[in-house]
Amino acid sequence: MGKHIERRALLKSFAAAPVLLSPLAAGCAKHGSTTKAGTLNIGQISNSVAFFPLFVAEEKGYFKDEGIKLGDRPRLGTGAKVAAALKSGSIDLGAGVLTDAFNLAESSEPGETRVLSSLVTEYYVDIVVGKSFTGPGDRASLEERTRALVGKKIGITGPGSGTEALVSHLFDRIGKKAKTDATLVNLGSAATSAIGALKSGRVDALSFFQPIGQQAEADGSGRILISPARGDVKDMAGALHGVVFSTQKLLKKKSKEVKGFQSAIKRAQQDVQGDPGKVRELLEKYLKDSDPKALDALVPILRREMPQSPELKKEPYEVARQFHEDSGLVKKTPEFGEIKA
Structure with a gap:
């Protein structure tokens, strides 16, 4: 099968749930944070392995070190709900996958959607x-x-x-x-x-x-x-998958907190690349009731698929971006410089 056909087929697969905002959410989409200074509300899809660095940063007090108080931490179930919460301002940052950020960008003003953190660069x-x-x-x-x-x-x-x-x-x-x-x-x-x-x-x-x-x-x-x-x-291979994203207005209002958030996540990601035994202990707390053998197998996998820094890199972004554009599922994806926070 030709490379073009394979790529087109793959990109169809990235048609994960489009962001369908309710009329109420769409109508009041001010992109303005409803939380006070020093506090970040972070919504995420679930407790999947992609969001393990957030757990590590919280567990080890890295957010507190940066002067950040964590507010609501809802598990919203789908990327569409995460995007809707960002639209309404009920959360400041959303943890999901890049498809969610692209869908939010399609329903927002140009340049409004921003990807802040790279969490996983494998599917x-x-x-x-x-x-x-x-x-x-x-x-x-x-x-x-x-x-x-x-x-x-x-x-x-x-x-x-x-x-x-x-x-x-x-x-x-x-x-x-x-x-x-x-x-x-x-x-x-x-x-x-x-x-x-x-x-x-x-x-x-x-x-x-x-x-x-x-x-x-x-x-x-x-x-x-x-x-x-x-x-x-x-x-x-190498496509950006797990991300933290937000809106330009939210990031501007919470610029100090966002800088601290990035610093805390970087420390957590470096921990994932550190002592395997300590990573294993944290993973056991995060994935409660998991089989010990499964946790043993997962530690080296996480070290391979998680970057050492949350900074958005162009190469994994472009791989994923090409997937979406070639499929026609996303009419126009933002240029790297237009979406990088």
Whole structure:
């Protein structure tokens, strides 16, 4: 399959939920912070591994060191809700994926959306298959592994999610459609529900964020069949994925706090690259009730896919930007200088 076709297929997969603001949110979108000076409200999609540096910074007191008081820390469930909260000013910073920032940029004035922090520069969703899966091993070609998923029941977090996007991309590459050539089962974001569905046979496979795959391998309920983060999907290598984003007005109003936030996140990211044993201890606190073997496996993975600084770099941004533009799913993505905070 030609490179252009592969890229076009991948970019379709990045059509994760568009930012659909309610009339109320859209109507009162002032982009002005509702929090007092010295306080940051930070909304994030979930407690996925991408947002581990925020936990580390809070746990180790780095935000406090910078004179920042954390206000509301809602887990909003989707990137669309994170963007809507930024629009209304109820949060100052949003932790999500780059697609969310692009969608917010499309619905805002030019230059208003800004990406502040780079959190993950690999796509951290895996395809995990259950014990009864009789398809090819993970050394088979990507096409062979994907074809083995046709007709299967595949668990995802929900419609429009990054988990659905990965399945859609893989199926597009082989001329199939995930929504018609497989059965997508919405499981929500709870790890216990996902692993339980795999164990019970409710689904044959999962498309889920880390560390679900590591947990399945640790307890023997399944194995990772396809992993973009380990390089299985070449066109996805090095694409900016997890980010913290906001609006120009919010960042201007909270410039001192934002500078402190970046400093705290940098310290946390450097910790992730530091003593593996200490990273393991923090990860155990963050991902409560995870299998110890899964945590052991996850530590080196995080060290590979997380940058050492939150500063937005042009190369991973441009890889992801090209994905979105070539697909036609985003009419026009901001130039690097237009979106970098």
